[in-house]
Amino acid sequence: MTNKLKFTKGAIEKILAPSSGQYFYWDTEVRGFGLRVxxxxxxSFIYQTRVNGKERRITIGRFGSITVEQARDQTRKHAAQVASGIDPVAEKQKAGRKGITLAQATEAYLTGRNLKDSTRKDVERAxxxxxxxxxxxxxxxxxxxxxxxxxxxxxxxxxxxxxxMRYLRAVVNYANAKYSGDEGEPLLSSNPVKRLSVxxxxxxxxRRRSFVKPYQMKAWFDAVNTGLTALKFGAELRDCFLLSMLTGVRPSEALQLQWKGVDFKHRTLTFFDTKNHSDHELPLTDWLKDLLEARKAIAGPEYVFSTADGTRLKDTRTGIAKVIEISGVExxxxxxxxxxxxxxxxxxIGPYTLKRMLNHTISNDVTAGYIVPTTDRLREPMQQIEDVLLRDAGVKEAEAQA
Known part of the structure; x- marks a missing residue:
């Protein structure tokens, strides 16, 4: 419902609230100048008009906070903008977008992107x-x-x-898209982090190229196998390090391994929702199968690297420091x-087989698109890798002597 009225302080004070909804009054002096009750x-004072065929309504201010004349003056300014081809609503939105802070942009990035917990922590730390x-x-x-x-x-x-700086660049790029205008105009003409490239x-x-060398493997293995028992989560740290070494999985993904991903019957391991957002299945090799069967007897029901009461191992830093101290292998x-x-x-071992083992995405390679190494196809090379690493560690020889 609407009505026309010459706006004055006294006239507006006499207006009663509607029984439901909203009621609009329009000033008889300035076109588009209204009051919403x-x-x-x-x-509240409003200004309503059409710009480029679009209905536009701007809230100017609440009656009592600003006077009738102040609101009327604001309306005249908006009307002048419209007469000049300027959309006052778009300008107001633009001003609001320009006020987006780094904290707001970061929060939008963290909540708007499908980030893994480890990535989220990395972003927050950075x-x-x-x-x-x-x-x-x-x-x-x-x-x-x-x-x-x-x-x-x-x-x-x-x-x-x-x-x-890379994470900052990502946050700004995300904000640039999220807070773009109605016509898609970006918040910033250029990402300021671009300066570093220019x-x-x-x-x-x-690129870090260090690894545990064959001649270091026995010292490392012995330290892992016997030197962690005094630590909290000592058994979990031991088994996590050994699984990471013998499968090549990322340590963060090893920590996430669940028993539902361990199939002793078909001898497979499945790591769910990995870094490239896919599940990663590997064959379960001989020595590792024995290790996990022993772990099953002492671990919680959900996560492989947990204590009997289900408390999970979430960080390997103390274990790494202890192994380095004992073995001297950095x-x-x-x-x-x-x-x-x-x-x-x-x-x-061929590059495509290795990529499949490591769960690397193969891109820009036509031939690779036709090669789909199955888990069974990986079983023999995975066993060969396990065997050579255990020989380096002196485990195979020890088993033979036994």
Whole structure:
């Protein structure tokens, strides 16, 4: 329902709330200047018009907070914008988008993207490097600020500095798309992190190539097998390290292994929802089968690397430090994966078979698209890798002597 009225303070004060819904009054002096009255008795000034065929309505302010004349003046300004071809609603939305802060953009990225818990933690840790910018609007983060902050972060760790900037770039790109205008216009004309590429100032970080070498394997294996018993989750750490070494799976994925993914009858292991968002099935080799059968007797009912009461192992850092202390073999979790790969190369295992074992996505390779190595096809090469690693560790010889 609508009605026309010359707006004055006294006239508006006399207006009663409708019994339901909303009631609109329109000023007789300025076209499009209105008053919206709700069932609660709230009265708000509005401006309504059409721009480029679109119905537009702007809330100017609540009666009592601004005067009739102030609201009428605001309406005249909006009308002048429309006469000049400017959409006041679009301008208001644009101003709101320009106020999006880094904290808001980061939260939108974390909630809007389908991120794994490990990736989410990485993003949150990396974005701490920009915590003093959290209240700053994205549009106010300039390329020169990016350059200076990258240099500052690089003093502590060139690798982490690069990673932090990559996550920042991803957050800004996501916000640029999420908060684009009705016509798709981006929030920013350019991602400020692009400055690092333009001036070629990304840190040169050599790819880590370390692994547990064959001559180190016995010391490493002995330390893992007997040196962790005094630690909390000692048995779980031991078995997790050994499984990672003998399968080449990412340590973070090994920690997620569930008993429903262990099939002793068909001798397969399935790691669910891995880094590339797919399940990864591998054959269960001889020695590893014995290890997991023993683990089944002492673990919880859901996760493989858990105690009898179901408490999960979630971090391997204490175990790594202890093994390094005992064996003298420096290693990181991903070094176990590289040790597996190196053993495969020593056995001349083909690249497509190795990629399948490692759950690597094969792209831009026409031939690879026709090759689908099955789990059974992987059984023999996986067993060969296990055997050579255990021989390096002296386990095979020990079994033979027994």
């Amino acid at each position: 709700s069932v609660s008795g709230s009265k 974005m701490k490097g920009f915590s003093d910018w959290n209240k700053k609007a994205l549009v106010d983060i300039k390329p020169n600020m990016i350059e200076a902050r990258h240099k500052e972060l690089s003093e502590a760790s060139p690798t982490r500095a690069n990673l932090a 001036i070629k100032s990304w840190n040169r970080v050599s 290693f990181m979790p991903t070094d176990l994966r590289r040790s597996f790969i190196t053993a495969a190369e020593r056995l001349d």
